Amino acid sequence: MLSAVVVIVVVIFIVRFARRGDQGGEAAKPVAAAVAGTSSDGAVVPPKDFDKQAVESLARLFVERIGSYSNQSNFQNLDDVASLMTPRARVWADGLKKTQDTSAGYRGVTTKALTAETVDWKPRETARVRIATQRQEERDGSAPQLQYQDAEVRLVFQRDSWLVDEIVWKDVQP
Numbered sequence: 001m002l003s004a005v006v007v008i009v010v011v012i013f014i015v016r017f018a019r020r021g022d023q024g025g026e027a028a029k030p031v032a033a034a035v036a037g038t039s040s041d042g043a044v045v046p047p048k049d050f051d052k053q054a055v056e057s058l059a060r061l062f063v064e065r066i067g068s069y070s071n072q073s074n075f076q077n078l079d080d081v082a083s084l085m086t087p088r089a090r091v092w093a094d095g096l097k098k099t100q101d102t103s104a105g106y107r108g109v110t111t112k113a114l115t116a117e118t119v120d121w122k123p124r125e126t127a128r129v130r131i132a133t134q135r136q137e138e139r140d141g142s143a144p145q146l147q148y149q150d151a152e153v154r155l156v157f158q159r160d161s162w163l164v165d166e167i168v169w170k171d172v173q174p
Contacts, residue, residue, distance in 0.1 A: 052127075061113075063151045064112060067135060070108035070109075110136045111135045129152070130152050133151060135149055152167070153166070
């Protein structure tokens with residue numbers, strides 16, 4: 001839990017630091033990448049905008065935390081990311097707590113974000129990020145099940161920071 005809090009604080013710091021750099025404050029905006037990368041076919045790939053990188057990092061963190069849980073953790077994953085959500089998203093998370101059955105045998109899911117792609121971007125307004133994930137589910141008496149599933153995260157810029165407003169899990173991929 002402590003490591004999750006530390007990660008959340010670091011992400012918030014990065015997002016706010018980027019915002020302060022955009023406003024011409026005392027802190028300089030760090031360079032996103034010193035050198036452009038190359039794709040698998042050898043084409044030069046330009047570096048991403050720092051603010052987009054921060055949004056993608058926030059979305060990745062959110063998806064990994066919200067998607068990793070067990071029915072015995074008392075929804076700690078939702079509480080860990082509450083500060084990263086808009087009031088609308090917090091209402092959704094609170095509703096989710098009421099619908100989950102915690103009395104059944106053990107069930108746990110571990111989610112790892114594999115890639116992040118910004119699919120919609122309005123600077124300092126809204127962003128939509130698609131996250132490709134690998135999820136492993138464990139249940140009492142069963143072998144772990146591995147699956148791949150995309151999530152789409154909608155973020156909004158409110159009160160000088162990016163917040164998650166919605167997450168939509170896409171169909172499971174074989």
